[in-house]
C-alpha cells in the first residue's frame with residue numbers, strides 16, 4: 001500500500017515533534033448503491049458514474065441516449081466507504097480534523113460508525129473535528145442521498161409559496177428543482193447540456209492532526225493607496241489554537257524582489273484566531289503591475305510568510321503576489337443618457353473581449369490539467385482577454401485561476417446561481433453564506449478575477465416575469481432576491497474583499513439597478529450595465545439588429561459539432577439532421593430549425609443525394625453560419641466602442657456565448673478564431689447563395705513536420721469560402737480554420753495536443769469548403 005503521508009509542517013525547532021501531520025484519503029474507496037446490489041471500487045476524487053464506467057458496468061455516459069439510460073445512477077443513494085490505518089500514532093495529537101475539499105453533494109458522514117456531520121453544498125469545504133472518534137485503524141462512510149431526490153424533498157417542504165422554475169423545459173430532458181440544492185446547476189440539464197447529477201467525493205479528502213496550533217488558511221489582497229501612491233498587502237491568516245495557553249511569536253513576511261521584509265509580533269489566544277497583517281511596499285521600489293493579455297506582462301512576485309511560534313513551531317507558506325487595480329466605471333456619457341459600464345485596469349480603460357466559460361465536462365474527474373491548459377491557451381491565442389465563469393456551473397479549481405493569472409485572462413466570476421429564483425430559508429442561507437465566504441477567501445488573491453457577480457439572469461427572470469408570477473406576489477420574490485444577493489452575498493463580498501467590484505446579477509443595470517432597489521424594470525437596458533442578447537429570427541448579417549449596449553456579456557448562435565466529434569458518440573442510424581439522436585441532443589427548443597433558417601438566409605442548403613454527405617454538409621453549414629453571425633455581431637460591438645449613435649454606444653465588452661462544450665451536442669460553443677496579429681478581414685457584398693462564379697475548389701495539402709508542429713501547405717484550384725480543415729479525432733488546433741481562401745496557396749500550422757505522426761494526419765485529413773455544397 002502506498003503511504004499517503006505528508007509532513008505538513010516539518011520546520012520544527014530541534015528536539016520538537018512536527019506540529020502537524022496530514023494523511024491523504026485519496027485513492028481507492030468502496031462504493032455501493034442503496035440496496036447493496038452493486039458494490040464496486042471507485043476513485044476519490046471522482047464520482048459514481050466514473051467508477052461504474054471504469055468497472056465496465058456502464059458504457060460511456062455520453063454515448064447516444066445514455067444520459068437517459070443512466071438516469072438510475074443519480075436517482076440511487078450511494079455510499080462511499082473506506083477502512084484505513086493511520087501510519088502515525090494518532091493519540092499523540094491534540095486535535096484531529098477530517099477535511100473534505102469538495103463533496104458532491106448531500107451526504108451524512110460516519111467515522112468509526114459515529115455520525116460526525118452532514119454536507120449539502122458541493123461548493124463548500126468541510127472540516128469535521130474527529131479528535132474523539134479517531135483511532136489507529138478507522139472506517140469512514142459517506143452516505144449520499146440522491147441530489148435529485150433531495151431537491152424534490154426540499155422543494156416540497158417549502159410550502160409557503162412556489163420557487164420557480166419547478167422543472168427545466170421538456171426538451172432538456174432534465175431533473176427538477178435544481179434551485180433547491182447547492183450543486184452545479186447545469187448538472188440537472190441545460191439548453192446545451194445533459195442531465196448528469198453526479199454523486200461522489202469530487203475533491204481532495206484528508207486527515208489533519210496537530211498540536212499547539214494550526215494554520216487553517218491564509219489569503220491576501222494587494223491594495224493600492226491612491227492618496228499615498230503606494231501598494232500595501234493585506235494578509236489574513238486563520239489559526240486554530242489548541243494549546244491551553246496563548247501562543248506567541250513572530251511573523252516574517254518577505255518579498256525579496258521588492259526588497260520587502262517585515263516582522264510582526266503576534267500572540268494567539270486559545271481558540272479560532274484570525275491574524276491580520278498589513279505589509280507596506282516602499283514607494284521607492286518600482287512595482288510591476290499585472291496586465292491582461294495584450295496589454296502588458298503578467299509580472300508576479302514570490303512571497304514567503306513565516307510564523308515562528310513558541311516552542312520552536314515554525315509554519316511557512318509561499319505564494320505569488322500580483323499587483324493590479326480594477327475599477328468598474330459607471331459615469332455619465334456625453335450625448336447618451338444613462339451611465340458607462342467599463343473596467344479600468346491599473347487606471348487604463350480596457351475593452352473586455354472574450355467568451356463565457358462553462359464546466360469542461362459533466363464529470364469533473366475527467367477534466368485534466370492538460371485540457372484546462374489547452375482551452376485557456378486557446379483563449380489567449382485567439383486574442384481574447386476575458387472569460388466569464390458563468391453562474392450555472394462551478395467555481396473552477398485553483399489551477400484554472402492560476403493559469404488565468406499566468407496567461408493574463410481576466411475572469412468575470414459569477415456566484416453559482418442561474419436562470420431561477422431561489423429559496424431563502426435559514427438552512428439554505430447558512431449553506432450559501434459558508435460557500436460564499438469560502439470562495440472569496442480561496443479566490444481573492446488572484447489578479448485575474450476582476451469582478452464578482454451575484455448570479456446569471458435572475459434579476460431579468462424576476463423583472464421580465466419569466467415564471468408568470470402574479471403582480472401581487474412579486475414583492476415576496478423581490479424580497480427573497482434582495483435577501484440572497486444583497487443582504488447576504490454582497491455583504492460577505494464587501495466584508496471579505498476590497499480588491500474588486502461586485503454587481504448583483506448579469507445582465508444588470510449596475511448603479512441604476514441599485515437606485516431602483518436592486519431590481520431594475522429592464523435589467524437588459526442599453527444605457528446601463530451589461531446585456532445578454534439572443535435573436536435567432538433576425539438576419540445576423542444585418543448589424544442593425546444588435547443592441548448598441550455598454551457591455552455585451554452574452555450573445556451567440558448555435559451550431560452542430562463536427563462530424564468527427566459526433567461520430568464517437570453515435571451510430572450509423574443517427575447520422576441525419578432529423579434522426580432521433582439529432583433531436584435528442586438538441587436541448588434548445590426549435591434549435592435545429594433556427595440554425596437552418598439562419599443559414600438559409602445567406603447560403604444554399606445542402607442538397608446531396610447521399611444522406612451522409614447531406615448530414616456532414618449541414619453540420620458544416622451550421623458552423624459557417626455561426627462563425628459568420630458571431631463575427632458580424634462581435635465586430636459590431638468592437639465598432640461601438642468609440643461611437644455614440646442615436647444616443648447609444650460606448651460598448652466596452654463583448655463576451656460571446658460560449659467558449660467550450662460540456663458534451664458532444666449542438667450548442668453555442670466555438671473554439672475557432674483567427675490569426676494572432678492584425679487578422680485579414682473581409683466583407684461579403686451579397687449573400688453567398690447569390691454569389692456568381694463560385695466553382696468547385698479542389699483543395700490539396702502537403703503535410704510536413706517541423707519539431708512538434710505540422711505544416712499544411714494548401715493549394716486550391718478556385719476561390720474557396722469557409723475552408724474547413726479536419727483531422728478526425730486527432731486532438732489539436734489549427735493556426736487558422738474556416739477561412740476564405742482567395743490565394744492559390746496558403747500555409748496553416750497544426751498544433752497536436754497528443755503525439756501524432758505525418759502518416760496519421762494524412763490518413764485522417766479531410767477538407768471542406770462551401771464550394772463542395774454549391
Ligand code: BMA
Pocket residue numbers: 190191192392419456457532554657668
Ligand atoms: C443564456 C445563458 C445560458 C444559456 C444561453 C443560451 O441564458 O446564461 O443560460 O445557455 O443563454 O441560451
